[in-house]
Amino acid sequence: MGWWRVLLALGLLVATPAAAQRIVTLGSEVTEIVFALGRGAQVVAVDDTSTHPPDARALPRIGYFRALAPEPVLAQRPTLVLAAAGAGPEAVLRQVERAGVRVVRLPEAWTADGVEAKIRAIGRALDAEAAAERLAAQTRAALAALAPPPDAPRPRMMLVLATAPGRVLAAGQDTAGDGFIRLAGGENVFRAQGYRPLSAEAALAAAPEVILVPSHVARMVGGLEAIAREPVLARTPAVRQGRLILIDSQAALGFGPRLPEALAALRRRLAG
Amino acid sequence: MATLAPAAPLRARNGRDTVAAGAVFGFLLAAVAALNLSLGAVSVAPDDVVRALFDPERADPAAALVVREIRLPRLLAALAVGAALAAAGAALQALFRNPLADPGLLGVSTGSALGAALWFVAGGTLAAAAAPALKPFLLPGASFAGALGAIGVVLALAARSGPGATLLMLLLGIGVNALGGACIGLLSYISTDTELRSLSVWLLGTLAQVERPVLLVALAIVGAGLAGLLATARELDLLALGEEAARHLGLDVDALRQRVALLTALCVGAAVALAGLVGFLGLVVPHVVRLWLGPGHRRLLPMAALGGAAFLALADLAARLIALPAEVPVGIVMAFAGAPPFLWVLRSAWRRVAA
CATH class of the missing domain: 3.40.50.1980 (Nitrogenase molybdenum iron protein domain)
Structure with a gap:
């Protein structure tokens, strides 16, 4: 042996x-x-x-x-x-x-x-x-x-996912998207629980000034332009003023060490 | 309602065919079982597989673990689920004398899925409080409870006798299916992202989640259900003459209907609790076996069970291997593997009818 x-x-x-x-x-x-x-x-x-x-x-x-x-x-x-x-x-x-x-x-x-x-x-x-x-x-x-000063104005934000053309979801409470908007100093104007389908009327009523689009979503549906063309979003202030912002899905929504990096990138886009 | 008789071959079948079918399915089953135990993401030498099964002390410990803890339970689950769904499909096709009957006809699989959906959405807090030994039982238990709930509703509302009772039960099944589907839709709407993903993985049908303690219970339930179904073979043969004729020959059609509904619910409920929704198998396998061996249920029921077991084990082998290191839900493999034979069966059956 x-x-x-x-x-x-x-x-x-x-x-x-x-x-x-x-x-x-x-x-x-x-x-x-x-x-x-x-x-x-x-x-x-x-x-x-x-x-x-x-x-x-x-x-x-x-x-x-x-x-x-x-x-x-x-x-x-x-x-x-x-x-x-x-x-x-x-x-x-x-x-x-x-x-x-x-x-x-x-x-x-x-x-x-x-x-x-x-x-x-x-x-x-x-x-x-x-x-x-x-x-x-x-x-x-x-x-x-990176935390915004407490008295800073809170931009009206929304984070959207699109699983297929014509099917847009927005991030409500208790989602990574909501957490990211909070840390970015924004106000999440989509008041629902979890990721929910977004209707044209709800999008208009929420009136987001900034729409955040995770990179994997943009890749799936064909870029920010494709999101901007979505009928439910087309009339929102964010789309009319061209304030659709691409964020790195993993850095922004993974809540890991690259979160500050994603927030800084968003800050630059908001300022620019 | 279409009857099965014209679709079935008219030539009388003799015992030799049964022996041949038994031999073919038996051989297929043994071969598929051997392959399932030998192949997988972890490479295990064939002699280690044999040692792991029969002489675990002398086997390589890592290999023994994979074979005994992962592959063997999964193989047994595939065999049980395949046999349960195929036998239930055959029995329901006979009961409703409708070739399109499948194991989900009475709403049992929808009920099972609803139980699981409820678990995924509302069971999180309960899971945290449960003792570790109980945890593997929670999801299958919720699912099986859903199956029992569905068949309970159908049996309670269909508790009447006489002509039309069969049709009533069928329609109740459709109603329960619709209601269950609506509830699942509502639950998936109010679920969170994570819950929804867990639910959809489960709904596609997978044997990756089978755990050993649960398997033993499920095997007992499927065994009881199968034994009960096999015992109804002679009565189902009488029923093939038509409900009226069967009644005149002394068959208690109403009792048979209740019994078959309950037994198929046990089989299907246990199958769905183990593996989620696996489609097509329960519809296709009975048709293939019937074309080969004829409509007599004393042959059809056991051979369909044997064939279903071999077919699902084969599909699971493919599901585990084709996308390594990932895995394809076996429900998807089954739909791809099941649809072409179904079309072929329809075509050849139509030729026989037309000839």
């Missing part, structure tokens, strides 16, 4: 730092945070939405993070799965857990505190609390620097 194999395994155990993990990340901002904490080298696979930083693009993909299957995840022989809220289905995560893999489900809140909580949770899972504290502090400072 190969005693040398036992020796080799023991040697490997000793030689490998205890923190070495094989990590699978589920959710674009989760991947970004792991790389920002300097643990990108331990990531062995990512979900389809993880396209940032560029290094993550070279990694194997295991499918869309909300519609996973257990075996492709296990095929990467992970020791740790970091799952954004909404990753799943939950039954698949449980199967992965039952196969002996540690699955950490991350919190989600579309506020500045929510970003920090997510960074800290990932830091704890990776035994990288100090780095996480630094990244959280850095993000907090960047967000604070």
